[in-house]
Amino acid sequence: MKDELPWIYRYAQGFVDFHASGSTTAKAIYPIAKLMNAHCDLGNLSAGELRELYHVTEEDLELIVHYGQIVMPHLDAFINEFYQWLRTQPEFDLYFNDSATLHRVQSQQKRYWEDFFSADISEVYVQKRKSVGANHARIGLPLPTYVSSMYRSLRIWTDVLYDHSLEPERYARSLKAITKLIMLDTAIVVDTFMRQTNCIIAEQHDSLMQMSTPVTEVWNNILMLPIVGIIDSKRAQDIMTAVLHKIADTHSRCLILDISGVAVVDTAVANHLIKITKATRLMGCTCTISGVSPAIAQTIVELGINVGDIRTTATLKDALRDAFNDLKLVLHEDGTPP
Known part of the structure; x- marks a missing residue:
């Protein structure tokens, strides 16, 4: 089935191409930045406006909910598959160096995907995605790692855990809908991350300016x-x-x-x-x-x-x-x- 939808995987592959090429963070988020309308301030958009911007329709949401009923019973299998991959990444030991932290993050990740496949794009949903971006900025998790993890998640949900129970045409539309919502989620997280990072940089700049004028x-x-x-x-x-x-x-x-x-x-x-x-x-x-x-x-x-x-x-x-x-x-x- 995957070969019938090469454009979707090429589209998502843009998320992670930077990881293999060793590009900088700015280059890494370029595929996401292209999706973020340069004339829109994502931080001030409502849930409805974000849906409209990323063309997430009611049909898309229905497709996501139905697909979630197929794959969500395998949520624990998703977590196992995802962390098998994450353990191969250099950031794993840096950010998940104790079992308590790992367990807490895994629990948060389960709730994240439960919200995702409920497809209830409300203001609460958007705020939760903003919290993800703010938390990543606070702990200094690199954007390339986040974007790469979203691409990996897409592949696990739509390839590894898929049971081939849908008709090819419906699977194609479901995959397109899931990709749209992942793009929306990622844009919110990246936008919040950049805002938070810019605030931190501004504060550091002010501190340096104070230190640079020692009369x-x-x-x-x-x-x-x-x-x-x-x-x-x-x-x-x-x-x-x-x-x-x-x-x-x-x-x-x-x-x-x-x-x-x-x-x-x-x-x-x-x-x-x-x-x-x-x-x-x-x-x-x-x-x-x-x-x-x-x-x-x-x-x-x-x-x-x-x-x-x-x-x-x-x-x-x-x-x-x-x-x-x-x-x-x-x-x-x-x-x-x-």
């Missing part, structure tokens, strides 16, 4: 901020906010911005630095930019960037010496501060 009081009335990496508009605003608050808290009179860790200084970066120095000056704090390498200096000149009256130095040591001079601190003969 330190290195001496009385002298602040220093080492900048590493790329300076974009968002980070420049974070730097300015952190610097101005620190100046207000400490009443410091000198600030050193060390950019030796900034790889590229173009017009945009230079403008950000100029804004920061002007803002600090308005608060009565003199700003010096240290760590200006020959390559950065040459780039600034070639770009014709007007740095105005901004004070720059090649090294942090020179910047500190200038700050001590501004504060009228007399250095020892060896160059150390008093």
Whole structure:
């Protein structure tokens, strides 16, 4: 029977082709992403709208329920078959390293397929699929593993456990209906996974931004901020906010911005630095930019960037010496501060 429906298996095989080729996660979900209308926000669609989007008809649901009556008595056999395959995957030992976890996941999986073959596509059904995506994102289960497991499940339900009791034409329509609903389920899970992952990345980005603006009081009335990496508009605003608050808290009179860790200084970066120095000056704090390498200096000149009256130095040591001079601190003969 399988040979009469090669398109369905090729369609589903797109879920797992990436697994053999070693593609990245982004490439792995491409077959799913093509099914997810780029102009639709799946997270805000109702159950009815999702059904319409994936063309899941009432006839499809009736076919799924009837097919479930054939295969669901073999649910335990499905679990055994599925986990025989899963034990061969590298993720098994990582995510199912104890019997309690394995038993809990197997129980959840049974409920998943009971819901699936009940074919009651309600808001509760959709919410349960979203929970799957959120849980996978929370534990860090790779999308390729999930997509591959859905393809494997499709093959077990429609090939390994099928008893050939249906007429060929009805089997063909049943298989098409099951594939549609698996596509719908997978789209919901992938969409939720990506949303959750993006939230985690955004939170991590915010944490890194906070860590990347460590304004330190290195001496009385002298602040220093080492900048590493790329300076974009968002980070420049974070730097300015952190610097101005620190100046207000400490009443410091000198600030050193060390950019030796900034790889590229173009017009945009230079403008950000100029804004920061002007803002600090308005608060009565003199700003010096240290760590200006020959390559950065040459780039600034070639770009014709007007740095105005901004004070720059090649090294942090020179910047500190200038700050001590501004504060009228007399250095020892060896160059150390008093």
